[in-house]
Amino acid sequence: MKKILANLAFGAILVSSLNADIIRAEIGAGIWSQTPSGNAYYNGSVSGLRGNDTLQENKNTSSYVWAFVKHPVPVLPNLRLEYVNINANGKASGEWSGLGIPSGLNSDSTVNMKQYDIIPYYNILDNTFWITLDVGLDAKIIYLDYEIAQKGIFSGYKYKSVIQIPLGYLRTRVQIPTTGLAVESDIKYIKYAGSIIYDARAKIDYTFDISPLIQPALEIGYRAQKIKIDDSSTSIKTDINFRGPYLGLFLRF
Numbered sequence: 001m002k003k004i005l006a007n008l009a010f011g012a013i014l015v016s017s018l019n020a021d022i023i024r025a026e027i028g029a030g031i032w033s034q035t036p037s038g039n040a041y042y043n044g045s046v047s048g049l050r051g052n053d054t055l056q057e058n059k060n061t062s063s064y065v066w067a068f069v070k071h072p073v074p075v076l077p078n079l080r081l082e083y084v085n086i087n088a089n090g091k092a093s094g095e096w097s098g099l100g101i102p103s104g105l106n107s108d109s110t111v112n113m114k115q116y117d118i119i120p121y122y123n124i125l126d127n128t129f130w131i132t133l134d135v136g137l138d139a140k141i142i143y144l145d146y147e148i149a150q151k152g153i154f155s156g157y158k159y160k161s162v163i164q165i166p167l168g169y170l171r172t173r174v175q176i177p178t179t180g181l182a183v184e185s186d187i188k189y190i191k192y193a194g195s196i197i198y199d200a201r202a203k204i205d206y207t208f209d210i211s212p213l214i215q216p217a218l219e220i221g222y223r224a225q226k227i228k229i230d231d232s233s234t235s236i237k238t239d240i241n242f243r244g245p246y247l248g249l250f251l252r253f
Contacts, residue, residue, distance in 0.1 A: 023126070027067040030248020032223055035059050036088035038240035051094030053109050053148075055240065062086050064246070070123055077120035077136060086113045086225075086242055092148045099148065099157050107151040114143040117188070117199075119169050132173035138188045140165045140199075165197055166190065180207040180217075194230040199223075207252060215252040221245065 040053045068080035090109040121136025142163040150156035171186035187200040203221025210216065225242040 023070045025069045025253040028250025029065040032062045032246040034242045034244035040238045053090045053092045055090040080119040082117035084115050108149040110147050112145040116141045130175040134171040136169040138167040138169045196228045199225045219248050
């Protein structure tokens with residue numbers, strides 16, 4: 001996490017050096033206490049290749065970092081970068097992807113998703129009457145590691161994949177006048193061919209007016225993420241949710 005935070009900070013500083021008239025930059029990190037739920041289902045084209053995986057609804061703590069830079073050039077989009085690392089446990093049954101799990105045998109499974117969001121966006125309103133509005137596109141990249149543990153005669157299974165998803169991006173922020181308090185929400189969303197993917201957040205943050213150059217701030221909010229894939233062109237169907245509160249610190253430059 002320290003390496004990722006350092007890379008994001010370096011990126012923000014680099015962009016700042018290339019654009020001398022930058023208006024604002026922020027960088028932050030925190031923890032997301034989320035509860036996974038849902039399932040995945042595989043039904044291959046070959047008879048007998050099918051299986052289910054049901055996530056256990058246990059709380060997990062995920063780390064996240066983010067950074068963004070705003071500049072005054074109207075034609076060029078601003079840039080926001082995000083990272084979160086999600087882990088979940090489940091139970092796999094059936095002949096998952098042709099693995100030959102004996103009927104009735106439930107084997108422990110784990111899923112890890114490292115998510116990177118690259119978001120070029122335009123600042124439609126910039127604290128105009130205390131309101132900020134950003135609109136853009138999100139290139140979400142998910143590094144997926146999936147593992148079914150060995151159990152009995154079943155030797156276990158590991159699967160890795162890189163998923164790239166384009167989503168729309170919308171962010172709103174309202175600054176409460178004469179205070180350091182603000183209310184903010186954002187959503188990344190796409191719907192296609194029966195599939196729905198979204199990542200939504202709502203938060204309250206407080207900025208400590210300690211220095212005119214660097215202002216520390218505290219944020220607390222709630223995040224909900226859904227990955228539902230029901231595309232007829234693929235054999236894998238998922239309906240997975242991650243929901244829970246988050247807490248973090250950030251710096252405003």
